[in-house]
Amino acid sequence: MANVLVVAEHVDGQLRKVTLSAITFAQEAAQLTGGDVEVLVLGSGVDGVAEELSKYGVSRVLYADDAAFQNYLAEYYAPAIVACAQQTNATIVCSPASTTGKDLLPRVAAGLEAGMVSDAIDVFDDGGMKFRRPLWAGNVITTVEVTTPNKVVSVRTTDYDSAEPTGDTAPVESWDAGLESRDDVEFVSFDQVKSERPELTDAEVVVAGGRGLKSGENFEMITALADVLGGGVGATRAAVDSGFVPNDWQIGQTGKVVAPQLYFAIAISGAIQHLAGMKGSQNIVAINKDPDAPIFQVSDYGLVADAFEVVPELTEKLKSVVE
Amino acid sequence: MKILATVKRVTDPDMKVKIKPDQSGVVTEGVEYKMNSFDEYGVEEAIAIKEEHGGEVVVVSVGPSESTKELRTAMAMGADRAILVETDEDLDSDAVARVLAQIVEREEPDVIVMGKQAVDSDRNQTAQLLASYLDWPQATFAFDVEIGDGWATVGREVDGGTATKRIKLPGIITADLRLNEPRYASLPGIMKAKRKPLDTLTPDELGVDVAPRVEVLKFEAPPEREAGEILDDVDELIDRLKNEANVL
Numbered sequence: 116m117a118n119v120l121v122v123a124e125h126v127d128g129q130l131r132k133v134t135l136s137a138i139t140f141a142q143e144a145a146q147l148t149g150g151d152v153e154v155l156v157l158g159s160g161v162d163g164v165a166e167e168l169s170k171y172g173v174s175r176v177l178y179a180d181d182a183a184f185q186n187y188l189a190e191y192y193a194p195a196i197v198a199c200a201q202q203t204n205a206t207i208v209c210s211p212a213s214t215t216g217k218d219l220l221p222r223v224a225a226g227l228e229a230g231m232v233s234d235a236i237d238v239f240d241d242g243g244m245k246f247r248r249p250l251w252a253g254n255v256i257t258t259v260e261v262t263t264p265n266k267v268v269s270v271r272t273t274d275y276d277s278a279e280p281t282g283d284t285a286p287v288e289s290w291d292a293g294l295e296s297r298d299d300v301e302f303v304s305f306d307q308v309k310s311e312r313p314e315l316t317d318a319e320v321v322v323a324g325g326r327g328l329k330s331g332e333n334f335e336m337i338t339a340l341a342d343v344l345g346g347g348v349g350a351t352r353a354a355v356d357s358g359f360v361p362n363d364w365q366i367g368q369t370g371k372v373v374a375p376q377l378y379f380a381i382a383i384s385g386a387i388q389h390l391a392g393m394k395g396s397q398n399i400v401a402i403n404k405d406p407d408a409p410i411f412q413v414s415d416y417g418l419v420a421d422a423f424e425v426v427p428e429l430t431e432k433l434k435s436v437v438e
Numbered sequence: 439m440k441i442l443a444t445v446k447r448v449t450d451p452d453m454k455v456k457i458k459p460d461q462s463g464v465v466t467e468g469v470e471y472k473m474n475s476f477d478e479y480g481v482e483e484a485i486a487i488k489e490e491h492g493g494e495v496v497v498v499s500v501g502p503s504e505s506t507k508e509l510r511t512a513m514a515m516g517a518d519r520a521i522l523v524e525t526d527e528d529l530d531s532d533a534v535a536r537v538l539a540q541i542v543e544r545e546e547p548d549v550i551v552m553g554k555q556a557v558d559s560d561r562n563q564t565a566q567l568l569a570s571y572l573d574w575p576q577a578t579f580a581f582d583v584e585i586g587d588g589w590a591t592v593g594r595e596v597d598g599g600t601a602t603k604r605i606k607l608p609g610i611i612t613a614d615l616r617l618n619e620p621r622y623a624s625l626p627g628i629m630k631a632k633r634k635p636l637d638t639l640t641p642d643e644l645g646v647d648v649a650p651r652v653e654v655l656k657f658e659a660p661p662e663r664e665a666g667e668i669l670d671d672v673d674e675l676i677d678r679l680k681n682e683a684n685v686l
């Protein structure tokens with residue numbers, strides 16, 4: 116049987132929701148292979164994550180509880196995942212295309228002698244299993260076939276709904292990775308940007324600002340609007356490059372991909388590389404003082420206006436609407 | 439210290455790519471090419487490491503003969519010599535990694551600096567695959583690199599913040615956006631680069647089978663999003679979001 120193995124992602128003892136989208140992908144892939152969906156949790160003292168994952172219609176959760184997995188290091192995770200895939204007859208290994216997934220999965224692919232598909236948005240049968248993936252900043256979608264028996268896939272989670280709890284629970288089994296320690300790599304720190312706001316990739320509403328805001332202080336206008344709507348905040352690479360906001364906020368081809376219900380692009384021109392990260396949003400609102408800004412070609416609602424005037428007005432007026 | 443940096447020739451990101459009518463690839467006529475932007479950060483970092491620790495910077499590209507242009511640019515920035523592994527085929531990341539592994543075997547660098555992602559194929563795999571084939575440690579998405587005592591301490595851009603990792607050399611680092619400001623090639627640099635050594639090899643000579651593990655069958659344009667409406671004012675926007683889009 117050709118199973119599909121999902122590598123779970125968690126932070127601070129909490130499951131990252133993007134994992135649930137990877138499970139949905141895995142369920143679609145498993146329909147094609149005729150195998151089961153199993154989930155692997157690598158961590159230390161994260162029993163809660165393993166328990167939670169058992170509820171989403173998977174066949175089994177394997178939990179490797181090891182101090183070596185306390186902090187994520189590709190050099191330790193990859194060989195464990197390779198061993199697990201081999202022992203559980205998984206021919207497909209997948210995970211979200213997060214920074215962890217991107218760092219980790221190619222190493223797994225090398226270990227399994229597998230071809231790897233980055234950012235899969237579709238898996239289907241057409242005379243054999245095929246995948247679709249975007250490239251060239253989303254300007255091109257290719258259909259690809261992996262010619263190796265094993266396949267590794269990073270999943271573009273914005274293209275998959277989160278798996279839902281089924282009411283059943285799958286068994287959680289502890290699994291021994293049989294790790295060998297290495298002396299050539301050390302975890303030093305993870306400096307989390309603590310925020311009350313939802314994670315960009317999970318948020319239902321995203322408010323993003325661009326270079327037109329001119330300074331980091333002016334981004335308070337963006338965060339104020341986001342807070343009224345309970346949204347996440349994002350930015351263009353130009354705004355990040357200019358030092359207005361942290362790199363973690365960057366949306367686009369070389370940043371994060373988001374697809375919320377509602378996206379505000381404020382003082383953003385709409386370069387193709389930015390669109391690559393937000394074009395999948397349900398509703399796009401653009402606010403730009405230039406009527407010819409390309410962002411208006413993809414937005415559902417546009418305001419040709421000075422952001423410094425209309426954003427505070429919008430924020431004030433929304434306060435009474437959302438209450 | 440011997441530093442290897444990789445350079446991919448990619449289509450100019452400011453140009454819109456067009457797909458061939460038979461969906462077999464993208465149109466290449468009239469297209470401009472340049473060095474992958476993350477590789478510019480990588481080459482800059484390699485030169486900065488050499489300036490601090492001494493040694494040599496070798497740049498490598500796998501691609502068509504025209505890639506000598508990007509290699510000359512890297513040498514004009516300050517790299518010492520270049521290797522082109524010439525192929526007209528569009529290799530997958532795995533084949534590139536296996537070619538590079540052979541170059542590493544010959545050159546025995548102390549550190550390899552690569553880009554995090556080639557902005558044409560958007561795969562973000564090659565460095566991690568190469569690290570795995572060499573069984574070296576990796577530090578991807580670097581915004582800060584300190585080298586000393588045979589180790590690299592690397593600040594990394596990750597979801598939710600930043601992370602710091604130490605890898606013992608030899609190891610692989612991939613460049614992210616905030617790593618540095620790539621220098622421009624100076625005129626004397628460009629003149630000098632013309633005389634710097636550039637060796638050409640083929641995958642065959644390296645004994646690497648470049649048959650793809652991921653075969654591309656079809657190229658298509660994504661569905662277009664339709665342009666919506668320009669509204670009069672904030673009140674109309676709120677009304678539409680509430681009553682038409684139902685998102686408030």
Ligand SMILES: Cc1cc2nc3c(=O)[nH]c(=O)nc-3n(C[C@H](O)[C@H](O)[C@H](O)COP(=O)(O)OP(=O)(O)OC[C@H]3O[C@@H](n4cnc5c(N)ncnc54)[C@H](O)[C@@H]3O)c2cc1C
Pocket residue numbers: 324325326327328350351352353354365366367368369370371381382383384385386387388389392402403404405408420421422423451452475557
């Ligand atoms: C290889 C590569 C990868 C890239 N990856 C990314 C990526 O991942 N994400 C990304 O975002 N970019 C990326 N870029 C950069 C991208 O090409 C653009 O340069 C960038 O998105 C522009 O950001 P911006 O819209 O904030 O700035 P600009 O293009 O400078 O636009 C600013 C806009 O603000 C408007 N404006 C100014 N003042 C006001 C005001 N008071 N009120 C209202 N509007 C105002 C202007 O009319 C203008 O449209 C990449 C580029 C390359 C080459």
Ligand SMILES: Nc1ncnc2c1ncn2[C@@H]1O[C@H](COP(=O)(O)O)[C@@H](O)[C@H]1O
Pocket residue numbers: 444445446447474476477480498499500501531534551552553554555556557559560561562563564565
């Ligand atoms: N054909 C190539 N020649 C040289 N370097 C490459 C090539 N392909 C990929 N790379 C390197 O690997 C990085 C990541 O590429 P990719 O994995 O294809 O996104 C690039 O930034 C380059 O540094």
